[in-house]
Amino acid sequence: xxxxxxxxxxxxxxxxxxxxxxxxxxxxxxxxxxxxxxxxxxxxxxxxxxxxxxxxxxxxxxxxxxxxxxxxxxxxxxxxxxxxxxxxxxxxxxxxxxxxxxxxxxxxxxxxxxxxxxxxxxxxxxxxxxxxxxxxxxxxxxxxxxxxxxxxxxxxxxxxxxxxxxxxxxxxxxxxxxxxxxxxxxxxxxxxxxxxxxxxxxxxxxxxxxxxxxxxxxxxxxxxxxxxx
Amino acid sequence: xxxxxxxxxxxxxxxxxxxxxxxxxxxxxxxxxxxxxxxxxxxxxxxxxxxxxxxxxxxxxxxxxxxxxxxxxxxxxxxxxxxxxxxxxxxxxxxxxxxxxxxxxxxxxxxxxxxxxxxxxxxxxxxxxxxxxxxxxxxxxxxxxxxxxxxxxxxxxxxxxxxxxxxxxxxxxxxxxxxxxxxxxxxxxxxxxxxxxxxxxxxxxxxxxxxxxxxxxxxxxxxxxxxxx
DNA sequence: CCAATGAATTTTGTATACAAAATACGGAAG
DNA sequence: CTTCCGTATTTTGTATACAAAATTCATTGG
Numbered sequence: 001x002x003x004x005x006x007x008x009x010x011x012x013x014x015x016x017x018x019x020x021x022x023x024x025x026x027x028x029x030x031x032x033x034x035x036x037x038x039x040x041x042x043x044x045x046x047x048x049x050x051x052x053x054x055x056x057x058x059x060x061x062x063x064x065x066x067x068x069x070x071x072x073x074x075x076x077x078x079x080x081x082x083x084x085x086x087x088x089x090x091x092x093x094x095x096x097x098x099x100x101x102x103x104x105x106x107x108x109x110x111x112x113x114x115x116x117x118x119x120x121x122x123x124x125x126x127x128x129x130x131x132x133x134x135x136x137x138x139x140x141x142x143x144x145x146x147x148x149x150x151x152x153x154x155x156x157x158x159x160x161x162x163x164x165x166x167x168x169x170x171x172x173x174x175x176x177x178x179x180x181x182x183x184x185x186x187x188x189x190x191x192x193x194x195x196x197x198x199x200x201x202x203x204x205x206x207x208x209x210x211x212x213x214x215x216x217x218x219x220x221x222x223x224x225x226x227x228x229x
Numbered sequence: 230x231x232x233x234x235x236x237x238x239x240x241x242x243x244x245x246x247x248x249x250x251x252x253x254x255x256x257x258x259x260x261x262x263x264x265x266x267x268x269x270x271x272x273x274x275x276x277x278x279x280x281x282x283x284x285x286x287x288x289x290x291x292x293x294x295x296x297x298x299x300x301x302x303x304x305x306x307x308x309x310x311x312x313x314x315x316x317x318x319x320x321x322x323x324x325x326x327x328x329x330x331x332x333x334x335x336x337x338x339x340x341x342x343x344x345x346x347x348x349x350x351x352x353x354x355x356x357x358x359x360x361x362x363x364x365x366x367x368x369x370x371x372x373x374x375x376x377x378x379x380x381x382x383x384x385x386x387x388x389x390x391x392x393x394x395x396x397x398x399x400x401x402x403x404x405x406x407x408x409x410x411x412x413x414x415x416x417x418x419x420x421x422x423x424x425x426x427x428x429x430x431x432x433x434x435x436x437x438x439x440x441x442x443x444x445x446x447x448x449x450x451x452x453x454x455x456x457x458x
Numbered sequence: 459c460c461a462a463t464g465a466a467t468t469t470t471g472t473a474t475a476c477a478a479a480a481t482a483c484g485g486a487a488g
Numbered sequence: 489c490t491t492c493c494g495t496a497t498t499t500t501g502t503a504t505a506c507a508a509a510a511t512t513c514a515t516t517g518g
Contacts, residue, residue: 011298012298012470012471013471014286014472015298037499038499039498039499047473049472049473049474049500050279050471050472050473053283053500053501054282054286057283058286060287061291063380069239069240069241069244069500069501070241071481071500072500082380085381088329088378089378092322092325093322096321149314149317149318150314152317152318155318241500241501241502242501243501267469268469276503277502277504278502278504279502279504280503282470282471298470299469299508299510300470300509301510
């Protein structure tokens, strides 16, 4: 007699589809503004329209896909306005995560944060952007884990997806990268001091700066695109 | 020749279903923990399973419905933990809305806030809970509108639904009601002063107090239920 | 009398079918 | 040549069909 069946259930197709499609969208393989051809995707994934459509509904709820009645699905565009609206929300949520985290942080977690910070600096110096991104994500994940609020964690995960796409569109500038590393020093300090209020403020600022840099990059990219036409 | 077709599109069934089901869930007609019988609902709404299932997926993304593979949908339960996780998020989001709103508030909007506040107090004195709730919602709506951030507005709307159900389960205590009215005085003051930081703080506190009162009420209700059994 | 096993029933996941709407295409009129 | 209109094609929304899994229920053995 078992108490927790641990659900050995095989996942339904639409759940797989959600993940695979999300990946395609976030990475830009399905580019913003693109029309989603149900039939084409059905053939590509070898499924029928029913599970595909259910997956599209989930992604629409996440904001990655826009569903227009009688005229199908498109990949959500990323406009400047979207980013300007989304980043402050992300900032508020991450700030909350930081505040909550400080109330729970264990010594082991703080030690881990120090290790990650050291690695982050080293990767910046070695110009290893891929590794840096991973370490960066790990630090944010550490904070979210320490916050110990699954609802917040889930909300951040889905909400972050909407925004992460933008980073695949432009590459970080050297100036912004250095500034981000500097900000991470402050983040670690606040973590070590378990100063929730301060950590929240820094995270908010960190994200606001990220937005500013991103918008600048996007404008440059747009200007270049215009010139080329 | 028109520039904006204004989309005279008839809404699909699943969109209607989402709204009607959400209403049933939020109002408690479909109670937390209840198993969702697809067939029964299909007959009740006279639709086939396809649009119903799509609607359930949307509601699952909102957190009102829980989908378990191979064993169907249930109405999401509201545990103490859920509320303890959700309210701080709601607080952070409303605080952000307050901050943003203060940057935009017009004199007309401030005047409207004063009118609503007067009405709120009158309705409290007349013990008109229904009217009070509507006015209360209008004040929060005014702030969200002034924040002028559709992404935030949408997020708050769906997220609020998860929590609003709890208020249908217990009725506000006289003590909490009076305290809420007092807090609204401070809210109006911050609005009049266009003090975003302060408005944010008060809203956060307002929501934290709401949570505390709600948890207390729920514990009382649970204790009563236990006694009766 | 209870537990366990297995067949009958229900429910779920997915595929397919079909009607209504939207889009693409092509020819005729200006 | 362009614009308009009507037809053909595609796409969307919904219903239905069917197989696999889960649940129910009765029966049997202990």
